[in-house]
Amino acid sequence: MIQFDHSIVETALQMAREEGATQARIALERSIENSATVLDNQLDKMLSSSGSTLFIQLYIDGCYGSFSTNRLDPDALRDFIRNAAASTRLMTRDECRRLPDPALCYHGPAVDLQQYDPAVESLTPELRRERAMTASAEIFGRHPRLLSVETEWGDTVDYSYTADSQGFHGETLQTTHTINATVSIRGRGDEKPESWWYESGVRLDEAPCEGCGRRALQRALDQLNPRRLRSGSYNIVIDNMCSSKVVAPIIRAISGGSLQQRNSFLLDALGKPCFSERLTLVDDPFLPGLPGSRLFDNDGIATARREIISRGVLNNYFISDYYAAKMGVPVTIDGPSVLRFVRSGESPEKVLNLAALLQEVGKGILITDFNGGNCNSGTGDFSYGIRGFLFENGVVTHPVREMNITGNMIDLWRHLIAVGDDPRNSSRWTIPSLAFEGVNFSGI
């Protein structure tokens, strides 16, 4: 099990002071990771690891350095911090580099965000193998098109303890349990369509192995005999497995680093109606049991629930202490904790799962995965490869392949026409299925 340990952090903090640090922040991160992989119903790989890394941030008379080491014996650590301090002193002064105002930092109360499931302690190599095997056995040898099934069980325990020279102390302990399945099948000609499924969560019971292989196989079979479509403007539905792809550029554009460097398509956009009124996006750090929930950020600043976008109006940027000082604006937080959509303009009782969204939109392209592409951070212009299905009258008709969607992020979000009620709680961004109208597709 993870050993809770404050002493190495306190020792490093003292060493930093002795080396002349005006201020310092030290964080110890420990993790234990175990996994079992089954390939075609045979155990293929067993991995086991545990590690500890010490992160050291030094502030010396306006100069700043950031360091990490996993050599934690006292002599090696003292040498490392001595060298780190010497390097830091050589940097150009930047008065914006300092620890945050202590009044902004988390001081309690201790709230249990339910990030740790002690059931992880019951897992043995044999149980991990059994769980991966369960996901494999439910499909292996059971379909004539099946070429390969690879399933993996993984569990991690992550511990961190952070302290700074102003008296901030914070500790976290988190578990993650994941089962995933990847399936390849024989397709048309030489094609070997592949798909996957995963279940993941803080709690052991959030990663059920039963059904994982079957979902992956069904998703692969659904891709048989894809067609290329003609270029044109289509309505699209992006399912909840991949919808975060179109949220990520917005989050990057409203983060302090992008704004301060003026490399953002959302400069000077606070308070402006940038997006569809259907878009209300909340950063909620206090949702018990969801990965990403947290009481403080990497600077030790206390988290808070914030409505980032309200009915299309941009309300908040993610500004860390450093970038706030650089830009002369108030600190918010260094980045999102748990992002979630709040439906607006819809009756809360109205069911809008993926099937209902397809019915609502009627005709268009359902995107189930992205294949590469990028978004210009300065302009918001994007172009992404996609994988998915044509749907008509609310029903999927056939898979499509080799198509790109192209447009501008702000324009895309102005054309948001429906928000699903089906977010998955397995990741930090709980983004539901989303529907947009009039998106440019390039095909044949």
Next chain:
Amino acid sequence: MEKYFSLFQVTEEAISGLLQSALSRGGDYADIFFESTTSDELTLRDGEVNAVESTADYGVGIRVLKEGHTGYAYAESTLPAEMEQAARTAAGIADTPGLRLTPAPLKRLSAPNRYPILGDWSDFDLLRRKAFLQHFGERLSALSGDITKVIANLAYDHSDILFANSLGDLYCDERPITSLVAHCILERDGRSENIAVSRSFRRGSEMLTESLLDEMVAEVAAHIPYLFEARRPKGGQMPVVMAAGSSGILLHEAIGHAFEADFNRKGISIFSDKMGKHICSPQISVVDDATLPANRGAVNIDDEGVPGQKTYMVREGVLTSYLHDRISAAHYGVAPTGNGRRESFRFNPIPRMRCTYMENGSGSQEEIIHSVRRGIFVDAFTNGQVEIGAGDFTFYVKSGFLIENGRLTQPIKDINIIGNGPEALADIVAVAADSRVDDGTWTCGKDQYCPVSCGMPSVLVKSLIVGGDV
């Protein structure tokens, strides 16, 4: 070698003992990978070098194979008890303790050193590096009044590796990588654009020369005049002329991953059944090469004790070799090709590309462009991706031009190109004699991060799907 025994506080006898423990449950192969890596990075932002970042990472990874299956564990110290525990954990992949193999006596491997460090960093200390980076930023800022911000990074990684396996192979390796990267933000009439430039080599401080800066600054300067004129083209299916150099991303995504033999061993690659068959024009030969001096993808000896080498994947249009690690090579009954690589001691090695490039054809880029009535020419890229089984790959184009009646016309930008690997390879209908390797900071992210590089002569792909307006 003695320096490495001292660094990791081990002896040959101790290593042999660990290999013996690793094989104690009946494994048929074991290896042990010691690593000590230090990284230093300086950042220039807002005209000042005001942040330094350093990392020290130290540990040992132990792998056991049993009939192609893997047990892996690592320790972040070389205390005997912790290494012994890692060896016994990895040994658990096998469960036939009665069939215990004895590791072969260790013998030292030697290989040509493709990345000797000529410039010691102690002669190019932090203050000199800081001044160099500052100077680089100033040269970039002076290029245009439109440049409002420059972020530049100078990073230096140094890894000391000690490796041994149960076949008796023992080697040490000193692996440097120095990288210089800059992002320029430009503003004009309320519009914002950005340009990135990078160089990365397995070199020490000798890499940091004024001529390197000349080259990088010239590359940025060449793109500035077109940056605000560039538009997205009309999308659809069209001929694509790919410029020499970084267009090698096409090879990396379209065929490189599909040739990595772990995918083929599982039968899931679209090229799984193509060995020995004609897959493209006889004017095409593609290699994956570990032997280019100081190249980011260069390998003296790979991470499982196989000498780095030059591997022909396609020779005159015929698929001649996959890229193997020891597991896939045993599966196919061939010699490993030296492609077993890992991100660090925390990871088991898997087949990875090194420097993947296409050899020269004939003719020139101008002739190829002239042969296209309507299409696009592309010359700068950011990222790519591939679906191994379906073969569909993509890469993102940062800049290029429309081709109209055999001439470059309107600058273009920010488009994704999508194609199918085997079809795209077969659709390469012209190859110029201007092949060159791109020396940017290419990093492959297949499960683990790994430095690679790629290269290409100018080619014409007769049909790809180009993202764009409708």
